[in-house]
Amino acid sequence: MVGPVRVAANASEKLAAGQLEERLPVKGQDELATLARSFNRMADSLQRQIRQLADLSRVQQRFVSDVSHELRTPLTTIRLAGDVLYDQREDFPPPTARTAELLHTQIGRFELMLADLLEMSRYDAGAVDLETDPTNVVRLVEESIAAVEPLAHGKGSEIRLVAPGGYFEADIDARRVRRIMQNLLGNAIDHGEAKPIVVYVDSDERAVAIAVRDYGVGMSPADVDRVFDRFWRADPSRQRTTGGTGLGLAISLEDAALHGGELAVWSELGEGSCFRLTLPRHSGDELGGLSPLPLPPDTEVAA
Incomplete structure (x- = not known):
């Protein structure tokens, strides 16, 4: 009785650690064999679901990356056209001039958003380096x-x-x-x-x-x-x-x-x-230990 239980415990630990291929041996038709079959069905289901989620995550990451890169060209064109209008806004009627200012501001926000999306896609692709x-x-x-x-x-x-x-x-x-x-x-x-x-x-x-x-x-x-x-x-x-x-x-x-x-x-x-x-403080060192500051710091009280 103890041996099969230990095998099941070891298999559970390996599965929890991410070894999704781990399965229990099935021998006979007794209760322990029923337990092994149930465990294996559960492991199969978990493996399928985790693979589906991983595939979906990769599709989402690729989508964000592709869309972010594809938006750069039209945004550059919009920026150039918007800058022309913004530079000439003093020659426009007040409502048109205000529209040019709003366009200039929102294009700037759009560029910041696109930069954030591109940065996240670089992290997802593992294509970032430190320059310390x-x-x-x-x-x-x-x-x-x-x-x-x-x-x-x-x-x-x-x-x-x-x-x-x-x-x-x-x-x-x-x-x-x-x-x-x-x-x-x-x-x-x-x-x-x-x-x-x-x-x-x-x-x-x-x-x-x-x-x-x-x-x-x-x-x-x-x-x-x-x-x-x-x-x-x-x-x-x-x-x-x-x-x-x-x-x-x-x-x-x-x-x-x-x-x-x-x-x-x-x-x-x-x-x-x-x-x-x-x-x-030194690049490549492990942080370890406590931070030099408590969370939150309590040396200052807001007036």
Whole structure:
């Protein structure tokens, strides 16, 4: 009795680990043979369903990639025509001039959306590489804050930087980390309810961490579980300042993973949200251990 049970347990563990070809030997017509046949039918069903989902995922990824690439040519033409109209808008009647301005703005949003779709297709194809250089992370964060400060002021939020000191230089892909910061700061501005936004930077000998903390609407536990899903938004009806496709956090998560780092989130309804990016200071190192910053940091309280 013990031997067949052990065999079944080992087969279950292999199946759970992704070895979908694993099956139990069927001998005789007793209860153990019935169990083995039932197990094998279950494994066959799981294998079929997983293969169907994998095939569907590949089709969806290929579709996004193909459509994104095919849209580039007509969008370039639309951009050229829109720029001509935008440059001559002062010669148009006011309603036509306003139309040219709206067209110019929406083409810009379209280009950003297309860029996000193309970036996701590159990640799906495994066609992305890091271009790391020693970078002063505090200076990079200061530049990212300066770029969005006009937007924050327009929404009534003040952005504060808290950087107590430490090992702030790290081997990172500055372009990708700036993109992460743009997404995190943009979300904080959109959902910060005109309250202060605090950006923390800290580090130790092995890792550097950046946390963006807002004191706005926050998210429910169910929303937190889905916040990094592609095309998902906590409140699609909410008025957004920064636009976007619902891919920003998904791309940020991929950028963090490409560095060997992690992007974590804390949020509570009515208390705000905090996203923390932790990266190894040296390219190729494993992160391991604790982040230099707690989640959320508690060294600053919003006024």
